[in-house]
Amino acid sequence: DGGITQSPKYLFRKEGQNVTLSCEQNLNHDAMYWYRQDPGQGLRLIYYSQIVNDFQKGDIAEGYSVSREKKESFPLTVTSAQKNPTAFYLCASSLGQGDGYTFGSGTRLTVV
């Protein structure tokens, strides 16, 4: 079955630590996205990539970094510079402009 997989489902981070969230898709989609969702809130765009080896900042990119070395993979690193990282992180992919998104099931990150 084609789909988009996020791992891990739950992640705990200590203060000052970098952590990387995985996102893999086998849908042959060109575009991939990372969103952050806080309790009771909508989604805010962190980074997106329309094509391999290229990515763009979204609305809240500070404290985050990404890479897009392969079409299937778009990992997100939450760095120690992100002061309030506790949130639900959602990865999505799409064929391109004008197409609906397919979302992963999310990673819940908690700072301990």
Next chain:
Amino acid sequence: SQQGEEDPQALSIQEGENATMNCSYKTSINNLQWYRQNSGRGLVHLILIRSNEREKHSGRLRVTLDTSKKSSSLLITASRAADTASYFCATDQYNNNDMRFGAGTRLTVKP
């Protein structure tokens, strides 16, 4: 920057009733999409309507788009308890494919 704003924030209805949710946005768009999210899960794409379309149907879902008022509505007919979820609208802007989401409408359907 959030583009879409859903209204109401929360909606509670009885099974069998219709549910209507509204979305307003600020700038010109290529398309508007509606998504559903069950608690703690990813979002599921429901329906996409393009800027040159006025109405679309999918099963019990009906979406309208009024570009002159920069607004859309999602109607769920004959609601079921399983429709209980949060519903989000998302919009792009011309020449961009990075969708912006509203804060959502939390729908509760009581059996």
